[in-house]
Amino acid sequence: MVLRPPVEPMLAQARDRLPAPGALPGGLVFQPKFDGYRALLFTPSPAPGVVVVQSRRGNLVQARFPELVRAAEHLPDGLVLDGELVVWAGEQLSFEALQRRAASSGRTAVQLAEELPAHFIVFDALQADGRELLREPYTNRRTRVEELFAHHSLGAPWTLCPETSDVHVAQDWLTSWTGVPGVEGLVIKGRQQRYLPGVRGWYKIRRRDTTEGIIGAITGTLRRPQTLLLGRYDQDGSLRLVARSTQLHPEPARHLAAQLTAAAQGHPWESVRFTTSWGSRTPLDVVLVEPQVVAEIDVDTAQDRGAWRHPVRFVRLREDMAPGDVAAFGEGAVPASG
Incomplete structure (x- = not known):
């Protein structure tokens, strides 16, 4: 089955502390939680079409991010990526700048794309080569994402989300990385988890x-x-x-x-x-x-x-x-x- 927008993204439930190692299937994987806009990106599949960027709530927002659409035209067809839209301001993320981008349209969207370029932090793949991956374990989907970045030498506006299975590294991220405005905490996933649209099957911890x-x-x-x-x-x-x-x-x-x-x-x-x-x-x-x-x-x-x-x-x-x-x-x- 070929995925078509809107697709509900998988979500995370808030926790106050790191879960036990066996809390999610296959052991835990930790990723930084970024303070941006959750989005899914669809490349045309299988016939020629348009690149689509879908918000968490199902709205199609590609017209507001024309630079992402242009960059996505060089990605393989039949791809659906899950990630976070962010805007960098110097050495920190700017949610205010991202809001301006998300509210723009027409010529303003084109101008802001030059002044405040967006980046897409990729942390999951829901489809590759036109084949749906929702039932695949997370480790398989992550491999697809890593291969995409390696085979196509992807750089800006694409960013591969860092991850670790080392709890000590994750704890260090929670205390040190969150000192950068725009990095909120951790998202925790199971290595063998399937992708469950609309389900709060992951965990998230915000630095408090x-x-x-x-x-x-x-x-x-x-x-x-x-x-x-x-x-x-x-x-x-x-x-x-x-x-x-x-x-x-x-x-x-x-x-x-x-x-x-x-x-x-x-x-x-x-x-x-x-x-x-x-x-x-x-x-x-x-x-x-x-x-x-x-x-x-x-x-x-x-x-x-x-x-x-x-x-x-x-x-x-x-x-x-x-x-x-x-x-x-x-x-x-x-x-x-x-």
Whole structure:
């Protein structure tokens, strides 16, 4: 069977720590987790056709990445590659630049392809020579990817995703490589796993660090806060939103309720419109509170213009810190202990 878009990519379930060696079929393989856009790339098969780039949600986005389409014309026919779209800015990945690329079209897409070229980090092959590989074990599919890079001497915009089966190397990647903006953690696969579209059959671990934020608003009520909206002051003295927390557990919520005070007039977020999640347009109802309480939070490395994109975890109140002690807007986190 020849694969045709849209094809659901195989997904990963979040874990807090490295799994046991036998947790996935055939032993574990570790790959860096990049903070980009998941995509599948299809070369024409079997008759002449067009190169297709499909997003994780099934949208066809090849018109936004014309340089990838041109480069893919030199790849073999009947190929389907799974990977991550990224944009490099100097020595780090820029999610903001990738967003600009993903929202572009027409002449703007062509111009941005020159100014902010995209790269495709390949980590799997779903089809080769027009033959579907979904039932093949992962090691066979990886061999196909490595042969593709070797036989065609592939370079930019194509990148072969690094991988290791050495847990000590993987642990080093988790601590050292994630210091580079755009590298979030690890994806863990089984050497004998089949490719299961839409199934969370892999594992992922994000590097998590601790830092502080000023509680500027909550969802729920003052008596029963549910989530926190946290900010930091920028160089102009404006309180900027940097994170929203996951759901609070009952005991920390009760303790927080005793520390929070309803906002007086003139709160810095009085005119701010909040949404339910990063990238959403759905309004979020919040209760503004006086920005006097500092919380320690557990964060990952995925940031966009100074704000954490994924919900953060509340760790504890920092009653020993005043708002002025919190790092300024745009500064990073510190590695979590343990």
